[in-house]
Amino acid sequence: MTINNPATYWDPLWTSGRRYRRLSLEEQQLTGQFLGAGHGRPALDVGCGDGVLARYLHGDLGFRTTAIDCSSAALKIAQAEQDTSDGPHFQRLDFETEDIRALPEAAYAAVTCRLVFAFIKDKAAFLARVRYLLPPGGTFWVVTPLAERLPDERKSIGISPQHAELLTASWSSVHSEDLDTLRCYALRP
Numbered sequence: 001m002t003i004n005n006p007a008t009y010w011d012p013l014w015t016s017g018r019r020y021r022r023l024s025l026e027e028q029q030l031t032g033q034f035l036g037a038g039h040g041r042p043a044l045d046v047g048c049g050d051g052v053l054a055r056y057l058h059g060d061l062g063f064r065t066t067a068i069d070c071s072s073a074a075l076k077i078a079q080a081e082q083d084t085s086d087g088p089h090f091q092r093l094d095f096e097t098e099d100i101r102a103l104p105e106a107a108y109a110a111v112t113c114r115l116v117f118a119f120i121k122d123k124a125a126f127l128a129r130v131r132y133l134l135p136p137g138g139t140f141w142v143v144t145p146l147a148e149r150l151p152d153e154r155k156s157i158g159i160s161p162q163h164a165e166l167l168t169a170s171w172s173s174v175h176s177e178d179l180d181t182l183r184c185y186a187l188r189p
Contacts (some may be wrong), residue, residue, distance in 0.1 A: 003119055006094060007071045014049075020115055027143065030177050031056065031112075034186035035139055038063030041109035044133065045088070046095045047116030051078030054088040057112065066104055070094035096121060097105045099134035101128055109133045110185070115145040118159045123166055131189060140187040142167065148183040 003009045035043075043063035045054040047070075054067030064103070065088040069075050075090050082088070093102060111130050120126045130140050146166075147158030159167070164183070168174045172189040 001162070003121065006096070006119070007072070008029040010069075011073040014071055014077060016106070020049060023056055023149075024179075027179060027182075028056060028060070029120065030179065030184050031141060032061055034175065034177075034184070035061060035063075035110050035141055037061060038109070040064050041111040042105040042107070043112065044068065044103065044108040045112045045114070046130075048078060048088075048118075049115070050081060051075075051088060051090060053114045054090070054114055057110070057153070058088045063110060063152075065089065066091060066108075068095060068103070070096075078141065078163070090135060095129065096112040096126060100133065103133075106133075107137070108133050108138060110139050110141060112141045112143075116164070117142055117144045117167065118157055120146075123163060127167070134189050136187060136189060140171075140185075142185040142187065143182055144185075145177075145181050146183050152175045 034043045034182045038061045041063055043055060043065045045065060045067040049069060051067055054065050058065040061172045065079065068091050072092055075092055078090050111133055134140060134143045145158035147155040147160050150158045150171035170187065171187040175186040177184045
């Protein structure tokens with residue numbers, strides 16, 4: 001499923017109280033296993049929504065996290081749910097269309113994309129932007145539903161085998177783990 005104007009699509013859903021899959025203990029463990037300790041290194045959470053993964057990266061793994069979303073409504077929730085001023089930096093930015101030079105860092109040790117990749121309009125261009133921000137040794141962490149594991153009425157929120165192939169092509173290292181209907185990918189340049 002691709003969305004032509006993401007903010008127009010997502011803002012009303014977040015404003016109406018819609019919430020998405022919580023970060024389970026198993027998903028936290030996989031994220032920690034593949035990203036490791038942050039030690040204050042920069043991380044970027046693309047499409048952060050309510051900020052649950054950004055807060056985990058920042059507070060539990062120790063990354064210096066910037067969390068971006070195109071939805072102002074999602075960011076308002078993310079900021080409201082932050083317990084302390086020493087949390088992730090939340091920023092409104094449409095990663096697909098806006099200038100990534102507006103980000104606070106030129107490179108990130110980890111770039112994450114949780115429950116977002118299926119909705120990206122130009123997946124190849126998106127991946128090129130991610131690669132631009134990842135230094136050697138960095139990790140692109142993607143958590144996405146697989147369409148083939150979803151009921152027919154929900155297949156549009158998952159990625160197809162062709163999109164999975166595009167996602168995993170041209171990385172020096174590709175690791176994946178399954179988590180029920182999700183697949184978690186650790187991709188390294």
